[in-house]
Amino acid sequence: MIDFESFKREFNIIAGPCAIENKKQIETIAAAVKDSGATVLRGGAFKLRSDANSFMGLGPDGAKLLVNAGKKVGLPVLTEVTKISDLQFLSDVDILQIGTRNMQNYPLITETAKTGKIILLKRGFGCTIKEYLQSVEYIKKEGNDKIILCERGIRTFETALRNTFDVSAVAILKDKTNFPVFADPSHASGDRKYVKRLSLSAVAIGCDGLEIEVHNAPEKALSDREQALNLDEFKELVSQVKELRKTVQNFYE
Amino acid sequence: MIDFESFKREFNIIAGPCAIENKKQIETIAAAVKDSGATVLRGGAFKLRSDANSFMGLGPDGAKLLVNAGKKVGLPVLTEVTKISDLQFLSDVDILQIGTRNMQNYPLITETAKTGKIILLKRGFGCTIKEYLQSVEYIKKEGNDKIILCERGIRTFETALRNTFDVSAVAILKDKTNFPVFADPSHASGDRKYVKRLSLSAVAIGCDGLEIEVHNAPEKALSDREQALNLDEFKELVSQVKELRKTVQNFYE
Amino acid sequence: MIDFESFKREFNIIAGPCAIENKKQIETIAAAVKDSGATVLRGGAFKLRSDANSFMGLGPDGAKLLVNAGKKVGLPVLTEVTKISDLQFLSDVDILQIGTRNMQNYPLITETAKTGKIILLKRGFGCTIKEYLQSVEYIKKEGNDKIILCERGIRTFETALRNTFDVSAVAILKDKTNFPVFADPSHASGDRKYVKRLSLSAVAIGCDGLEIEVHNAPEKALSDREQALNLDEFKELVSQVKELRKTVQNFYE
């Protein structure tokens, strides 16, 4: 049984592919990220895609593959909920993620909160921190305060990367709430080349964890192939993150 | 039976309160806006509110009040769908609205599209025009092309009004699609003082219709009280819009 | 002698090329735009260009060509000041423009204000309306209140056009000040295809004038060739603008 309080005490790294593609893929990645130091396995079973003709995920079968892969390596698992009816297939999942496009989908948030599971609520890319905290209230209203926050980049005029990583948001959320605050540099940048640097900036500003897209063969990934780290890159990242975290920890006590 | 093609041929004005509050309120407004020249009655039964403790609408009962008020005065009706389960209560509604926060809620869009009804899909306040048109594909994928587009303001650094009304979006959408393109100056401004001016700018740039919040007693409205026009203001607006539309029509043939 | 008060009473159209290129070019354009109904001739002599290797304008010679072309056809002229030392060459120019990049260049604004000439101060593309009005104070501080304001598009996440034309700003500036408020749809869109529609939206919202880039051969222009109207397009625009203005005028009295 996963212990929510540990997300406040310890630094956690959620890692795995954007989309679960098949048994072998998710098990390979699960073993590798566990070995490198990840503490939660992620993988998308139900996908929201801007392009109506993209790969939409394996659905319930994907969720099963994820849960089994997690068990095999001894990692709790996280997957995204995209609609209320997904929930019936996710009873064995440890952490339910509400994605950036659903940060103001209050009916979905409410039903997900009712499961009593840990919820990782991503910040909407077009939403203010104030609105983000208002969405948190919908979870608390259902008596669920096992909430992880996660900054993942916002929309601005700058087009050099896919989004602008609002690193200050991590500091502000730490200041205004008691929830663990994570960062997702993969979606913030949309470019694996910058995932390491953004991760380090987030650790230094005091985040409680990271969510990182990792794939065993990023160039063949069925979605988001530009942003996933390969297994070696992820391993190096974890080791640097841990070293940095050790240095930083003293600054925030 | 409402004829979708008329939304392409004629200028339509959708008017009514943010939220349906009671029988008398919606019937009073229905009669008044019909009298002033509105062609569709709007009213919110299921409400998405940032603040978890706000009034959330009357739900199924609100939908019934709206349908009846529309019948009584002979106006088709529009209401917003906020979750898939709302749809079962909306079989008598003529136009289903997908709100700005749900522009990328593809499961909701898909199920709503399957009803075969006319869908007014609002632009997401943090979404590009490109993403807007990608969401339209989800409706077309279900064989439904009875789609009305609606610009309602985007998020920018300017804070003088609640949103920045992207008037160019109307021109671009007219250029890139054959769907009727509406504007919602009430949500764009969040301030009744600017609703008239924004409406006129939208008409001049060639929009096919407007969606306007109107209330018989705006100062007592249960939601969005700053932006609703009162009955007299709406009447004046319609008359100016019609006169302007006549002038403009020749410019775009 | 140009009468500033007429800019409050009458609708003015400032037209001409981005850059003055040679005597023939500016005189051809001057005659044509005067004939079509322009009331001020514009042309750039000193140019600020993002690309350090672009054409920077003809400088003092360009200013002379502009002044002479204006005299020949009987139009007052406007040109942009880019640095304090430009001012010595601009004593025969009627209206001095401070460009969008200089909206917070207070030393330049102050020295330009001291000439006592009419100043058209463009809104900074990254600046709020509040900051815009703060910059106006620098002009008034020098005892000069012959000020024309001009919305020309702001920076947002939307990339469909070069900037997002903030049409509401026209309404807000009309509401908060007594200065004439213009719009510049050429720079707002960066695309001639949308100049007409944006112009009409600005007229409908109640602007007091327009600034439009016009070129006799836009495809050969030395700068901003995508956005300049050709002479025929400009002629049509003026006629529609005048017709629209007549309709709208009654709405704002």
Place this chain on the structure above:
Amino acid sequence: MIDFESFKREFNIIAGPCAIENKKQIETIAAAVKDSGATVLRGGAFKLRSDANSFMGLGPDGAKLLVNAGKKVGLPVLTEVTKISDLQFLSDVDILQIGTRNMQNYPLITETAKTGKIILLKRGFGCTIKEYLQSVEYIKKEGNDKIILCERGIRTFETALRNTFDVSAVAILKDKTNFPVFADPSHASGDRKYVKRLSLSAVAIGCDGLEIEVHNAPEKALSDREQALNLDEFKELVSQVKELRKTVQNFYE
């Protein structure tokens, strides 16, 4: 004589007050920041203020006070140039700063470049990284490549802090250029409470230095009093920055 190459090799901290107020103030701060580990003394003599009635700096006298204070403690000095005529008073200054509002003031950049001095060019708060690098070309065009870049926050819809600190910009600029890349967390946040966290995030992402506002009595400062660190806060900051820098350095070799 200050050695530009050292800005590439070593980590530098530029510190001092927003505005030079008097001899005692700047000398007190100079001694303290030198003692804490600052390597450059900053102070504003010529100020650009949005509010036309604010304190505008001591001008040439301020520059002298700064230069003398720097000499006394053995620190090179930096001050901002706001107009071309300032340059005549700044021949003893080591580093000339072009502020955010002047990032596209090409005439000022050009004349400042001609001095041959080191130039710290701040990013415009409304400007893209692409435009930033275009402005750098104006300096290089004058044969000056002693250029320091500095991210200081951009304009977005988020209003929790004064600007949104674009930490990714540091990474991108490091990637695309060979110039030292600094960060200014004081202006990015506008709030001393967040200066430390933002500084650490910038160091972790690999910046080459920081510019920090420091005041001996922030609550009495003549400008920007909300964002200046006091002398003790600055001392603690430097010690943490140095420790973090040591950890991070290995990651970027």
